[in-house]
Amino acid sequence: MSIEEKQNSLTSQDSDSIEYPLNEKEVSSFIKKFYKSNFPVELIGTGSKKKIGKPLQCAKTLSLSKLNGIVEYLPEELYIKVKAATPIQKIEEELKKNKQQLAFEPIDFGNLLNGKSDYGTAAGQVACNISGPRRFKVGSVRDHLLGFRGVNGRGEIIKSGGVVVKNVTGYDLSKLMCGSYGTLAALTEVTFKVLPAPDAGNTLIIHNQKIETALYFLDKAISSSNDVSGAIFLPKEQDVTGFKMNIENTFKLNDLKQDGSITAIRVEGSKKSIEQRMKNLVNELKISNHNISILESLQSEIFWTKVKNLDFFLSTNNSIIRIVIPPSECVNLVYQMSNKFRYYLDWGGALMWMEAFELSEEMFESIRKKVVRLGGYVTMIKNSDYLPFVEDVFTINSDRFNISQNIKKSFDPKRILNPGKMYTGI
Numbered sequence: 001m002s003i004e005e006k007q008n009s010l011t012s013q014d015s016d017s018i019e020y021p022l023n024e025k026e027v028s029s030f031i032k033k034f035y036k037s038n039f040p041v042e043l044i045g046t047g048s049k050k051k052i053g054k055p056l057q058c059a060k061t062l063s064l065s066k067l068n069g070i071v072e073y074l075p076e077e078l079y080i081k082v083k084a085a086t087p088i089q090k091i092e093e094e095l096k097k098n099k100q101q102l103a104f105e106p107i108d109f110g111n112l113l114n115g116k117s118d119y120g121t122a123a124g125q126v127a128c129n130i131s132g133p134r135r136f137k138v139g140s141v142r143d144h145l146l147g148f149r150g151v152n153g154r155g156e157i158i159k160s161g162g163v164v165v166k167n168v169t170g171y172d173l174s175k176l177m178c179g180s181y182g183t184l185a186a187l188t189e190v191t192f193k194v195l196p197a198p199d200a201g202n203t204l205i206i207h208n209q210k211i212e213t214a215l216y217f218l219d220k221a222i223s224s225s226n227d228v229s230g231a232i233f234l235p236k237e238q239d240v241t242g243f244k245m246n247i248e249n250t251f252k253l254n255d256l257k258q259d260g261s262i263t264a265i266r267v268e269g270s271k272k273s274i275e276q277r278m279k280n281l282v283n284e285l286k287i288s289n290h291n292i293s294i295l296e297s298l299q300s301e302i303f304w305t306k307v308k309n310l311d312f313f314l315s316t317n318n319s320i321i322r323i324v325i326p327p328s329e330c331v332n333l334v335y336q337m338s339n340k341f342r343y344y345l346d347w348g349g350a351l352m353w354m355e356a357f358e359l360s361e362e363m364f365e366s367i368r369k370k371v372v373r374l375g376g377y378v379t380m381i382k383n384s385d386y387l388p389f390v391e392d393v394f395t396i397n398s399d400r401f402n403i404s405q406n407i408k409k410s411f412d413p414k415r416i417l418n419p420g421k422m423y424t425g426i
Helices: 003-008 024-037 088-096 110-114 122-128 211-223 271-285 297-308 327-334 361-373 398-411
Strands: 018-020 041-044 060-063 070-074 079-083 145-152 157-161 185-193 200-207 228-234 262-269 292-295 319-324 341-346 351-356 377-382
Touching: 024 041, 024 060, 024 145, 024 185, 070 088, 079 088, 088 122, 110 377, 122 185, 157 185, 200 271, 200 297, 211 228, 211 262, 211 271, 211 327, 211 341, 228 297, 262 271, 262 297, 292 297, 319 361, 351 361, 361 377
Parallel strands: 018 060, 041 060
Antiparallel strands: 070 079, 079 185, 145 157, 145 185, 200 262, 200 292, 228 262, 228 341, 319 351, 319 377, 341 351
């Protein structure tokens, strides 16, 4: 582009390969050009989760970072509509003014992947669909996405959903956007359902339990009438070189008496309600004679923020793997692992976060096969210098791959949007 063209253009640019559209119309215009020229394009916001998925080699990069701002927020209607690259932190600050929240608990991957705190953007949360510890209670990001606007691979502006929780007119394309990692459309606007924030939250800690007993307690707590919103197990760490995961150093809290493993159960709501439900849990789990701690609201919040943001792994150079698995198969998988792995369990045992030391491609494929055999799936979140690249970052079977390929063709027939980000051929 000539200097004269740059001066006459309203679109912000910093190189010939990176474009910064200022609005939805410009996003559409750029993608139409890429479509006609068969130029593959990488879509980014702040880049907080760019390292998740396969690295891309695209002729162009379309940064949506200029599409920033709250379009509409009606607290009484429980929704907020924002432009795609609006920072999650900005949204949460606005919601706090009305004691509301994004209940799916956005995760800060910035420190883990880039060494700097960054919760990313609204569109980034939708694209990755990775939720925090409250997932088993309130659902994932896709359950809180009411609607979106975006641009498909032809450069056509598309939209789906609305600003109400129940929307039954036609197929809900919003569900397809969640977890698509920018391979279907460039999101330009998203509408989230918001919920009231709890007045307080306490955490019951049961110390020094084996995994079988811990999972029994977590399952019983989740199944109870006590409205549990967090359920994790942090095992006692073996003294093995090469790992950075350190539970004791991560949780230096006054109310936390460190003693072996940690089984943590969170209860949120009004202070009076929390006190009663905590008593109910102790009685129902029959743990009055166990070594337990109670974290009050402030320390409970610190505790779950550290859990949610993977603070155990922040200083590691090892591979970080995310495994979703039926809780009933969790113990089986743990006992199949060698001492080259450290882990903790979230969602009552349905989610395993794993740190792998000197992970080879053969070891990773072995883990994948075991997880798939047990009915789960694997995502490589962070690569190590020891294994900087894996062919299959995500897990998919042949039937779902064929369905995904057909969906990709309908949205992006020339495969120009984040091609190969998730799977080769999509």
